[in-house]
Amino acid sequence: MEVKQSHMYPPKxxxxxxxxxxxxxxxxxxxxxxLRRGTIFPELVRPYYPQDRGVYASGx
Amino acid sequence: MDPNQQALxxxxxxxxxxxxxxxxxxxxxxxxxxxxxxxxxINQELTMAVERYEQMYGPLTASGQVPGRDHWDWVEGPWPxxxxx
Numbered sequence: 001m002e003v004k005q006s007h008m009y010p011p012k013x014x015x016x017x018x019x020x021x022x023x024x025x026x027x028x029x030x031x032x033x034x035l036r037r038g039t040i041f042p043e044l045v046r047p048y049y050p051q052d053r054g055v056y057a058s059g060x
Numbered sequence: 061m062d063p064n065q066q067a068l069x070x071x072x073x074x075x076x077x078x079x080x081x082x083x084x085x086x087x088x089x090x091x092x093x094x095x096x097x098x099x100x101x102i103n104q105e106l107t108m109a110v111e112r113y114e115q116m117y118g119p120l121t122a123s124g125q126v127p128g129r130d131h132w133d134w135v136e137g138p139w140p141x142x143x144x145x
Binding site: 035 | 071073082085
């Protein structure tokens with residue numbers, strides 16, 4: 001059976017594969033910065049801007 | 061609220077947040093020495109800041125009640141909704 005897949009993903013991505021890279025300990029932010037940014041790990045800082053949704057976002 | 065009290069409260073929030081984030085990291089990296097050292101240091105700073113705060117401004121939690129008092133200080137404000145940061 002031919003399965004139709006979304007064209008929004010890069011080619012050759014397999015179904016049902018997920019991974020999480022293991023985090024390493026590097027420099028951390030100061031407690032002041034950490035509370036403001038929501039994490040003390042600079043590599044995990046992910047500001048949230050509801051207006052710019054990613055390419056994978058669904059909905060209207 | 062007195063600006064000194066507000067500043068100390070913010071410092072406690074910052075240290076608490078840092079301790080929790082290190083806590084989460086250490087849950088998956090229990091042998092990471094640098095994280096352990098930092099956790100100890102932050103935790104110590106937090107304990108000291110809480111002690112300082114409670115001596116000057118009253119308990120942050122009910123268990124911060126100073127022994128031997130004839131008043132239950134916990135009911136004294138300010139409550140979280142009475143503050144603006």
